[in-house]
Amino acid sequence: MSDTMKAVDIEGGKGPRSALHITSVPRPKPTSSQALVRIKAFGLNRMDLLQREGMYPVPPQASKILGVEFSGIIEELGADGGGRENFNVGDEVFGLAYGGAYAEYIAVSTHMLVRKPAELSWEQCAGIPETWITATQAMYLISHFAPGKTILWHAAASSVSIAGIQLSRADGAAAVYATARQDEKCDFVVKELGATAAFNTTTQNWSEEVLKATDGKGVDIIVDYIGAPYFGDNLNALARDGVCVSLAVMGGSKLPEGVDVSAFVRKRISFVGSSLRSRDEEYQGKLRDQLVEHALPRFKDGRFKILVDTVLPWEKIQEAHQLMEENKTKGKIICTIS
Structure with missing residues (x-):
């Protein structure tokens, strides 16, 4: 596996949506309690617009790469293995991160991952965690x-x-x-x-x-x-x-x-x-567990609707940010990585 990957970067570190572009960056390496996930889709959130403009207080442990929710496939596990959920390489998952989801790969705590239900698409799952x-x-x-x-x-x-x-x-x-x-x-x-x-x-x-x-x-x-x-x-x-x-x-x-x-x-x-992103992993993990116990069964049987308004390839990330800025959508804007 290459030591680099493609990711969305911001020219100059911050700026308008026109500053967004895809470039090569170092691929993250999972720590002992993390998994490396190959991303299939990621969700946009309003905090992404603020962070892009340099107006969002990013937690110190966060990647400078935008994006906090994603779906994908586990490519590698840290030294502690699959954690309490017994994840394995090849498992299909979705999850919440402090940052780094606008990329081909993300290293994230296994405690913040959820197994992808067969009933849901990659795009739907990428729109669940933060929301x-x-x-x-x-x-x-x-x-x-x-x-x-x-x-x-x-x-x-x-x-x-x-x-x-x-x-x-x-x-x-x-x-x-x-x-x-x-x-x-x-x-x-x-x-x-x-x-x-x-x-x-x-x-x-x-x-x-x-x-x-x-x-x-x-x-x-x-x-x-x-x-x-x-x-x-x-x-x-x-x-x-x-x-x-x-x-x-x-x-x-x-x-x-x-x-x-x-x-x-x-x-x-x-x-x-209140805010979610500034919370520690233990706090976020409890909410993740509540999501799995309380909402996941309702996602599977259709009682809860995961409304995806627009799906775009990540090469159109500027267009995706424009849609969010215009406030005309009903539901999630999702970008996919082929």
Whole structure:
């Protein structure tokens, strides 16, 4: 096996999507607890855009190569062998990594690998790890979701919210609400995913609509990626003892003047920020295990939908980043490596 491989690099270390190109780099070597996986497909995530532009705090153990989720075939195992899952060379897997997935090969902990079900394609599996584990983290570890609670997912047609809406419905939410900026996306999450209702944030006062839908009570949990522009409305839409989980600040981080924060006291609201990539392997591994136990059977029998919007060969990585920047997709953008 060659000591080099092809990977997506960023000219100058950071820049616009036009800086992305495929070049030769050293092939990683697995440590004792890792596997070397030959990648068949990788998923895009919004953090990739930020990292490309030099605006994402990359963990110190992460490869400088973009990408955190992938599917592929084990080519080599470290000295400790296949780990507790007893993986073997030739096994088909998918997994989560701290970075390095935009490449022909990746070295990753065997604890973060999952066996690829025969029922799912390489493209579907490459779109599971970051998306579904993030949704699981927000629901269970951060907001302490339980059956009978109500929940709202912003950016309804994003991959994490698509996963979260399905998880919420399957696990007994009393109602599942969502927001999006387009009527088409609102209709999609209600008709295709079974959300109770969805509200257009560009044409409706969505927080007032939530209060109407809940008879003035509000929702128990909000999962937010937008940040400052939705901050005040999130407080308005939350129920007493409600929790807002902030996973990103896509709309900005500076609060507008005049935001009323009295709801924190009045309604005993909790506002919790979180991220997945900065967590240690033990934390991520527990979520991986929960994904395998809780969601994998539902992927296999079709109860959970893995929605892939677009599949492109990795030679079109600039086009893939453009699609994500345009915010027009519903579900994952996946790149394949032939």
